[in-house]
Amino acid sequence: MDTEEVNELKVLSAKMRVELLKMLKRRTYGHLGGSMSIIEVLSTLYGKHLKHDPLNPNWDDRDYLVLSKGHSGPGLYAALAVNGYFEKEILGSLNEGGTSLPSHPDRILTPGIDATTGSLGQGTSVAAGLGYALRLEKASQYVYLIVGDGELNEGQCWEAFQFIAHNKLNHVIVLIDENKRQLDGFTVDILNPFDIQEKMIAFGFHTMKVDGGSELEISNAIDEAKKIEDQAVCIVLDTVKGQGIPYFEEMVDNHSVKFCEQDYQAVDHAIQKLQDFIQKAGA
Amino acid sequence: MWELSKDTGLAEKEMRVTFRETLECLMGENKKVLAFEADLGGASHFAKIKATYPDNFVQMGISEANMVGVAATTSMRGFVPFIHTFSPFASRRVADQVYLTGAYAQNTLNIFGSDPGICAAANGGTHTTFEDIALYRAIPEVQVFAPADNVQLEWLIKEVTNRKGVHYIRANRKAVSRIYQEGSTFEIGKGNVIRQGTDVLLLTMGVLVREALDAAEELEKEGISVEVIDMFTIKPLDKELILREMRGKKLVVTFENHNIINGLGSAVAEVMADAGSGIPLKRMGVMDRFGQVGSFDFLKEEYGLTKAHVKHVVYEFMK
Incomplete structure (x- = not known):
């Protein structure tokens, strides 16, 4: 990937962050931390790797994206809006009665959502099921599964990983968002995950670990993952909860933020900086 | 239309044999019909499908939650999934997966919960479910069936194959008394x-x-x-x-x-x-x-x- 392409993805990340922040600011609360930590992987997927068509979200030949850590729905909605699945104004309806954007993704309600998730762990089986079905069809599409490190507390993830690895479903690319925090605190304090990369290797995956804040590293890892033909593949994304805005990265409890006055100022400041960056890039 | 069987004795065929044979019959006509097992293929006889229709049999290992999620999701690509495990594992163990990835997400899933209630017999209290109907009745849009014999079971399997949604079928694995004449037909939602x-x-x-x-x-x-x-x-x-x-x-x-x-x-x-x-x-x-x-x-x-x-x-x- 050349510098220009990388910069384009960085602009895409910035645009998604702006929409995410505006959305949560308007709502006055929301799952900020885990949404921010998947922005770079989402921009890399929607901007480069994912075969998709915003004008035809149910296109039969599309790649699938399963956001198993469903509480990060707002991050995905920002990605969908920026990529043309629906008008950005709709983002303002997050969590309102009758909205098409519930806090957790719903494949029936929202254009571009492939999996209904929120009960943690279940998206891993959804990705496994899609991958298995596509293999039976001899189809060439990919399934991208984004799963949280806290979510790995759920046993169902490991059931699904065994199935994916045993069947060598190399078209299911498992992306683990290792932001090291979950609702009640740090993952090492809640239920120590130990070395996730080593765990995935032990489970039979070809596993890479990259900087989850780097579109270039993520993209290169996906390119490498696609070369693997006889083994399941996993990319551990080393991320920061609240990623991209130091104020929120440092916030002690940033899983679901209920904004105070100081937070609003930080949001406004961050949006301004991101918009300056976008403008400077000429996008 | 149904008719009562004149022979009221025990059927020669076990319910599980009828289940498997009916699925194989359907697989012969529709390659999208899939049978999933969670390492009870010997108990359900589903494992025999592996020999007849290898692409239509999916071995999940002992992982019922994952089986529900995987099976239900294949319906997003037009597959018609049937899963089997003993009724307690097909109900209380996977209630949230059936609720969310199955019913709520509007996927299709056909569940064979075998040996319900006292049919668990020698498997005992750990393997007994007296609450599967209770759980599934309370989930919107899920349909719940308890076929009386092989004739009704065969008709039901064929019927749900053409329908979308979550269907829970509780039935004995072993042979039961004949109730209906061969070839009888029924109607879902009609007693x-x-x-x-x-x-x-x-x-x-x-x-x-x-x-x-x-x-x-x-x-x-x-x-x-x-x-x-x-x-x-x-x-x-x-x-x-x-x-x-x-x-x-x-x-x-x-x-x-x-x-x-x-x-x-x-x-x-x-x-x-x-x-x-x-x-x-x-x-x-x-x-x-x-x-x-x-x-x-x-x-x-x-x-x-x-x-x-x-x-x-x-x-x-x-x-």
């Missing part, structure tokens, strides 16, 4: 009046249908006329039939291989109460107890699920 009567209305399903018919026959000799309904579809329930057939009866009895809480008895009670029927109702079933190990006949006695118990309840009321 069957399998014996006419004027004094008592007896509603039952599944493995207890023969017991109920035998009780009704013996009561007839004692001068008590009992109508019997096979309510093989517990949800959607045939409310119209209940309201029509209870009219003029002195007593309504429900008789089920399930906890009396939130099973067939509760469902019928709701219909009767909503209509303000005023007709007495006796709910026969498992009185909010856990399962235990023993032979099927021992457990029938232990939980009061024999024709003698039905007769006793009716006598006591009618005397």
Whole structure:
């Protein structure tokens, strides 16, 4: 990937962050931390790797994206809006009665959502099921599964990983968002995950670990993952909860933020900086 | 249209054999029909499908939650998934997966929960479910069935194959008594009046249908006329039939291989109460107890699920 392409993805990340922040600011609360930590992987997927068509979200030949850590729905909605699945104004309806954007993704309600998730762990089986079905069809599409490190507390993830690895479903690319925090605190304090990369290797995956804040590293890892033909593949994304805005990265409890006055100022400041960056890039 | 079988003895074929053979028959016509197993392929005989239709058999290992998620999701690509495991693991162990990835996400999933209630027999209390109907009745849009015999089971499997949504089928693995004539057809959401009567209305399903018919026959000799309904579809329930057939009866009895809480008895009670029927109702079933190990006949006695118990309840009321 050349510098220009990388910069384009960085602009895409910035645009998604702006929409995410505006959305949560308007709502006055929301799952900020885990949404921010998947922005770079989402921009890399929607901007480069994912075969998709915003004008035809149910296109039969599309790649699938399963956001198993469903509480990060707002991050995905920002990605969908920026990529043309629906008008950005709709983002303002997050969590309102009758909205098409519930806090957790719903494949029936929202254009571009492939999996209904929120009960943690279940998206891993959804990705496994899609991958298995596509293999039976001899189809060439990919399934991208984004799963949280806290979510790995759920046993169902490991059931699904065994199935994916045993069947060598190399078209299911498992992306683990290792932001090291979950609702009640740090993952090492809640239920120590130990070395996730080593765990995935032990489970039979070809596993890479990259900087989850780097579109270039993520993209290169996906390119490498696609070369693997006889083994399941996993990319551990080393991320920061609240990623991209130091104020929120440092916030002690940033899983679901209920904004105070100081937070609003930080949001406004961050949006301004991101918009300056976008403008400077000429996008 | 259905007809009662003239031969009332035990069927030659086990229910699990009918289940497998019916799936294989469907797979011959439709390569999208899939059978999933969680390492009970020997118990269900589903493993034999691997030899006949290898691409249509999916071995999941002992991971029921993942099986539900994987199977239901294949329906997003047009597959018709059937999963099997013992009824407790096909219900209480996977309730959230069936709820969310199945029903809520509007996927299709056909569940064979085998050996429900006292059919668990030698597998004992850990493997007994008296609450599967209760769990599935409470999930919107899920349909719940308890076929009475092989004929009804075969028809049901073929019927749900053409329908979207979550279908839960609780059935014995072993052979059960013949109830219906070969080739009989049924209707989802419609109960069957399998014996006419004027004094008592007896509603039952599944493995207890023969017991109920035998009780009704013996009561007839004692001068008590009992109508019997096979309510093989517990949800959607045939409310119209209940309201029509209870009219003029002195007593309504429900008789089920399930906890009396939130099973067939509760469902019928709701219909009767909503209509303000005023007709007495006796709910026969498992009185909010856990399962235990023993032979099927021992457990029938232990939980009061024999024709003698039905007769006793009716006598006591009618005397």
